[in-house]
Amino acid sequence: MFPMNQWYVAAFAWELKDKPLARTLLNRPVVLFRTASGEVAALEDRCCHRSVPLSCGTLDGDGIRCGYHGLLYAPSGKCIEIPGQLKIPGKACVAASKVVESNQIVWIWMGAEAGSEPTMPPPNYAVHDDPRYKYKGGVFHYNAPYQLIHDNLLDLSHLGYVHLKTIGGNPKLHMEAPTNVYSDGDTVRVVRWMKSSKAPATYSAAWPFKGLLDRWQEIDFHVSYLAIWTGAVDADTEALDDPQRGGFHMRGFHGITPETETTSHYFWSMASNSHPDQPDTSELVYQQTEQTFEEDRVIIDAQYRNMARFGSNPTIDIHVDAGANRARRVIERLCSQQ
Amino acid sequence: MFPMNQWYVAAFAWELKDKPLARTLLNRPVVLFRTASGEVAALEDRCCHRSVPLSCGTLDGDGIRCGYHGLLYAPSGKCIEIPGQLKIPGKACVAASKVVESNQIVWIWMGAEAGSEPTMPPPNYAVHDDPRYKYKGGVFHYNAPYQLIHDNLLDLSHLGYVHLKTIGGNPKLHMEAPTNVYSDGDTVRVVRWMKSSKAPATYSAAWPFKGLLDRWQEIDFHVSYLAIWTGAVDADTEALDDPQRGGFHMRGFHGITPETETTSHYFWSMASNSHPDQPDTSELVYQQTEQTFEEDRVIIDAQYRNMARFGSNPTIDIHVDAGANRARRVIERLCSQQ
Amino acid sequence: MFPMNQWYVAAFAWELKDKPLARTLLNRPVVLFRTASGEVAALEDRCCHRSVPLSCGTLDGDGIRCGYHGLLYAPSGKCIEIPGQLKIPGKACVAASKVVESNQIVWIWMGAEAGSEPTMPPPNYAVHDDPRYKYKGGVFHYNAPYQLIHDNLLDLSHLGYVHLKTIGGNPKLHMEAPTNVYSDGDTVRVVRWMKSSKAPATYSAAWPFKGLLDRWQEIDFHVSYLAIWTGAVDADTEALDDPQRGGFHMRGFHGITPETETTSHYFWSMASNSHPDQPDTSELVYQQTEQTFEEDRVIIDAQYRNMARFGSNPTIDIHVDAGANRARRVIERLCSQQ
Structure with missing residues (x-):
């Protein structure tokens, strides 16, 4: 059992460059990545279509694209493109976790429930x-x-x-x-x-x-x-x-x-x-x-x-x-x- | 769960030469081999004496001989020789599966029950x-x-x-x-x-x-x-x-x-x-x-x-x-x- | 299930020189070692402080010293030194097993209960x-x-x-x-x-x-x-x-x-x-x-x-x-x- 409502280290800043990083944190498989605009993001590491790890995919602009059938996800976890299909169902999304980069450390807030908001600021090192x-x-x-x-x-x-x-x-x-x-x-x-x-x-x-x-x-x-x-x-x-x-x-x-x-x-x-x-x-x-x-x-x-x-x-x-x-x-x- | 009453691929024909081949198919460990007369055979991969895999044994004529104490099995699964012992008990046998070789493919019928007869012809490729x-x-x-x-x-x-x-x-x-x-x-x-x-x-x-x-x-x-x-x-x-x-x-x-x-x-x-x-x-x-x-x-x-x-x-x-x-x-x- | 009230081989004599030897015997992890005076000893392979294997430690005189915080154990299993602490609690001990070396074989008596006394002499080979x-x-x-x-x-x-x-x-x-x-x-x-x-x-x-x-x-x-x-x-x-x-x-x-x-x-x-x-x-x-x-x-x-x-x-x-x-x-x- 772990204290869930805490900021934990997810990565060092230098680990996130041009490739997704797969890491299980507090029992939840997460994909970490840095967007084209330089922000860090953390999503549930699983495409909502056929469950392939998103960490097997590729970075694409500010999002991450599944390597199996190309679904594209925003840092918010929302699927923003299903190639060859106009309508994107509301359920096409994955859980996102709040991440903050400071002092070269990437802190993540997993929360007792997925998607919950932090109740304290991240540590300062x-x-x-x-x-x-x-x-x-x-x-x-x-x-x-x-x-x-x-x-x-x-x-x-x-x-x-x-x-x-x-x-x-x-x-x-x-x-x-x-x-x-x-x-x-x-x-x-x-x-x-x-x-x-x-x-x-x-x-x-x-x-x-x-x-x-x-x-x-x-x-x-x-x-x-x-x-x-x-x-x-x-x-x-x-x-x-x-x-x-x-x-x-x-x-x-x-x-x-x-x-x-x-x-x-x-x-x-x-x-x-x-x-x-x-x-x-x-x-x-x-x-x-x-x-x-x-x-x-x-x-x-x-x-x-x-x-x-x-x-x-x-x-x-x-x-x-x-x-x-x-x-x-x-x-x-x-x-x-x- | 699998459809059991089907012909499945057990091997390619070229895999069966002068040695037994061990392969688990639909949860059942099977030994596949080619007899001296060129037929393919498929038996439960387990000697009925002390449970050693028959695939650890050797091909002998049209049969396969256990590598531990030499029991010899026919392609039917019947034990046909117990070295040093005249009487072969009726229970001295292993399950056999129907196999058919066609188009360089070895098809096997496992059946819902061991030893059951095929209810359709094997595929033609x-x-x-x-x-x-x-x-x-x-x-x-x-x-x-x-x-x-x-x-x-x-x-x-x-x-x-x-x-x-x-x-x-x-x-x-x-x-x-x-x-x-x-x-x-x-x-x-x-x-x-x-x-x-x-x-x-x-x-x-x-x-x-x-x-x-x-x-x-x-x-x-x-x-x-x-x-x-x-x-x-x-x-x-x-x-x-x-x-x-x-x-x-x-x-x-x-x-x-x-x-x-x-x-x-x-x-x-x-x-x-x-x-x-x-x-x-x-x-x-x-x-x-x-x-x-x-x-x-x-x-x-x-x-x-x-x-x-x-x-x-x-x-x-x-x-x-x-x-x-x-x-x-x-x-x-x-x-x-x- | 094993017969517990028997002498079993724990090691050959030549395996016990200047280092502890870890070996699980009859489901019990044991550390075997030879004391400075040449006797063989067998203890439960677990420091009673924080459970580190004693086999990760070092031989010290007739005893064995844990490699984490230095607790020293006698061949009897009793802890005889806690560095930096004067009082050694009565519970500071580990189980010891009777061992006998004969004919270059180290025999151990595990017993149905830890610490039980042998009811027969060790074998003679x-x-x-x-x-x-x-x-x-x-x-x-x-x-x-x-x-x-x-x-x-x-x-x-x-x-x-x-x-x-x-x-x-x-x-x-x-x-x-x-x-x-x-x-x-x-x-x-x-x-x-x-x-x-x-x-x-x-x-x-x-x-x-x-x-x-x-x-x-x-x-x-x-x-x-x-x-x-x-x-x-x-x-x-x-x-x-x-x-x-x-x-x-x-x-x-x-x-x-x-x-x-x-x-x-x-x-x-x-x-x-x-x-x-x-x-x-x-x-x-x-x-x-x-x-x-x-x-x-x-x-x-x-x-x-x-x-x-x-x-x-x-x-x-x-x-x-x-x-x-x-x-x-x-x-x-x-x-x-x-």
Whole structure:
């Protein structure tokens, strides 16, 4: 079950060029496309004539044309041409979903019922337009339900065990980091500090640290995405809660959109700053992040396969689960209200 | 559901040489083989001893021998040898189906009950033995139910959108072609004329047309196969209903045999004539036809996957569906009567 | 359904080195590992915190550490460390199974209930430690239920049809071999003699026979494994029931452990003697045995797929089935008693 009345990530802007894109979102197969005039559109991915996916068709002006018998649909979902036939029946239409493009992200409002109007504005992810950073992103497919990805991102203690090669290692430091958890409406915030840490590989490669580091992890959970701000300064040089602090910054975007009850889309980007005395390191940070998130995918997919094998065997909670458990309560409340 | 009391294509004659052939037909796994004396035979593909497929065995004289413990079966389905055992129990037998080979096609009568006798003679497809044509064929496997292939073949307006590279294109001409639909008993006939057409790629390559063409499409639907006669003459040179008309002729055979409720076998051949002043073009026509039918397979498989995803969402009919809808009524009537 | 209160093969000893091994045994996913002190251990393959497979983790001293958040488990199944947390809840544990390593075989007692104590000692397979033989083994995975492998091994008449290239052929001789079947408690014994046999390929390659052979096959069925002693002497030179008889000996171990109701693990080894006047032939015998057992796997997997397709169609028994049928009665009795 998912909260339906939310803006979810449907795609990154750069995925929509001159071809339709098929993607199942919240159990509904959708075709996404960009019209000749540059707008994005999202329709039910099924011609109302013989059910062929519209994503097998072609873009034509501001519409999309079925590749079987040529029916043409407007971004509103209305069929506007049936070749060889003058009359277009009123039922010749498909469901359309509201989509908004901002900060290079295409947000979609599926709604509890097809065609329902959004009840809130789409999220604003300003990091993508912040000149201090360069970023790049990717899309992963998970064979696991979306909440397992929330759990993973809200509890960064796993870095000590899962990401030894890039941003993790130092398991003791990760597991013992002082952690604070805050809630506000449908959001959850987890803040962790790891002082006097050895530099993990990605940090050493990307920034000229002098020795030990003071690291921070600020995790902001929203229903359909997380914004995670991590980074470090040379140990004992700056306050970790100074909003103007310097050092090396990694700002991760994590859009998590259920595909089905048991599979998920993971839209991620990583933005980072480069030290003024060094060449740009953002491509290196992007590549190590891709490797890091792939490590998460492997373990979460294995986790879900195992949960499916073992059924409802009981589990225990430990100290690191506080943030993830609060996010689960948010999702549970939203699902029960719809 | 399928009409069971019909002759279906089980194989092309050239598929049956010195090895057994396993094929599931109308939900029943069958082993087809050619006996030492040259007859074709069709048995339930399962040894009655330990259920190993007989198709894993070997041909032995006029029979087939199981590859596990050597039980030998006659074309009648009777077990005629149990190695090392004198007495053969009466229950040592498997179901046999009536098969007939004609025009290089192996027809099978599965019957509503295993072993039932045919109530009509097998079809005659004389084109395969007509000296005016050369032909070649193939077997495709569909992950789609058989009636979606009927729909496709009874409505050739899709050529304008699906087969741009070979026999189609000109979508407007295809969608607006005057079309007549006739019924007679269990058959449906669709006749379409497209006058003053630009030559599609296959036609240009195969025949020295002078300019625009007058094209015809005559589709004869039978319960288990379609015979489709298409072709063209130079525009305004001959009547399209003259049985002796000249020009370029393509005669397609389309045997459609359900494998299961959701998958199908598609046995096809394409016969064509060559212009007397040119080298033989039948191999070229065959290869472009294979490419064309593969395009159909891709879209129909996508259509069925989508139907399965969307369940019983309603569809609309358009003007091109008349022939296909009549064929569906034939199938529906036959299924309801058995 | 399987007899649960039995020792089953979990692994060969050489499979457990410095990494955990994941294997589902009798429907239960298990992680097997060797501790720093050299003992073997078997735990439920699921961390009690977030259900990640422990087999994705790492060996640490005598325990195994989860690869997600570092929980450490002792061979007893008790969690002995939760990093960053002082208190370890009583529920922080996973099920452990009793394992015993003997004769290079790791035996496991799953029991009708997790954690139950063995009610009999593990089997002794002395051939692996017999200086007269050299052996090597392998592990195959079957997409077929375990009893189909029992059937195959208890009825060696199939050698005439299935293993033409190695140890079989001569179908008439195999099907007509005098066969005696004995039962004793939960064991079944089948003894077959084939006198004046032509040498099969493996026998000719491995031993300098002079002409025809007298062959024996002694099959000892136990609930979870079979020991099969086959071999031959030059025809009319020695009594086939002389325990001290010479000639060429092949001693096969066949541990059959259900993975699920419909899939199985097959742990096999082949031990053979070499003629004193020849170079060691055991590697040749091992390789031909691997090819032989692969032939069985192909036909048994095909048999099971066919059984699944045909459902409950009746089968007949023939003269070769006596041993297999008695073993089935043993299994049936044990299952009904648990």
